[in-house]
Amino acid sequence: MSKAHLLVEAGSGFGVSSMYLAAAARSCGGILFSFEIAQYADIARDSVSLICPKSRVINADFNYFNSHLSADSNVDFAFIDAKHDADSILRGHKNLKGWLSSKAMIVVDDISYSESSKYAWRKLVRDEEFGFAASVNGRLGVLAY
Template identity: 25%
Template sequence: MYSKIQLVKKYLRYLLIASNGKGHGMHSPFVFELITKILNDKRKYPFYDDIEQLRCRLKQDNRVLEIEDFGAGSRVNPTNKRKVSAIAKSALKPNKYSRLLFRMVQFYQPKSVLELGTCFGITTAYLAQGNKDAEVFTMEGAKEIAEVAKQGFQALGMENIELILGNMDNTLPKIISKFQNEHKTFDFVFVDGNHREEPTLRYFMQLLPVLNEHSILVFDDIHWSEEMKAAWHKIIANEKVTLSIDLFFVGLVFFRNENKVKQHFSIRF
């Protein structure tokens, strides 16, 4: 993984080349709509406060958990015994990006949502709020983290979330097989489960058969390390990907047939 100084340098370089995020001069109607109606939506929705209050409580929670880490580990604390507060402060996605996920789900109204990497369920709650009629599946490998997430869902009254516990190397193929047998697809997927090149690419390839033309994939931390950067570039080069958007901390992937020529954008967000 990159050091904080390396990440800052890469972010500053990204700001120099990325478009201004206002939509001016954008020739793709789809991307222009995404910028103006989703990225630049500054409205504050009533439920934001409830989820952010839960985030605050997690950051003050001194319970110690035993963690099974199936991913690339923590930048802050590599030990397997960690306080809830420490995990919440280092691992939870900032509300700026959690709310982006909500707005995307709210705007595109996917019926089936999959999240790889629940953590304490803050982003899961935002995803579930985007479309309360959607089935939201979220996967978490660490049992005690999953229990904290379930408590949060219960406190928020979230009823459209199914938490799948276990190593994603085992649980992801099972749910994919289930969807294939039922001739169903995932409309929206947030990948935040393992920040290494090989598993990230493997998840992407495994998911392709259960995606459709209008499916949206969001990859977290695409500039987190050389491995994640390499994975991102291989993903957006895939022949089935017609449009990709680099927001630096997350990357958006689309498969829309209306795009006759593959397009890639870097947009300030």
């Protein structure tokens, strides 16, 4: 991820993963856009701003992330860690597809959380075009394009 300039995250939660992603963005002059629909997005926003002031936590649904980007943006890294069900995972991935850079990476958290999330991961691996796919300890799914 050393060359990732635009990172997006679905599901900031309290901002723990967001802070790591913001640190990665800062180290390469990039920016993180993290999306959280819950009330505690403010906690994540405060934490992320300490790490990388130009990164943002947005209190909105990830499915509308593109409305926060310029038309010529390319997503280099995406972390899908919001609702852990097939519909949310597959929709998040589908919405990202037209925005991915040529060497983008998508990481999906909690791919074994439920039968629904397991199904989504299997479907992504089976149906999508990518250069590399891996399951890390049955928890993280990695797709590299």
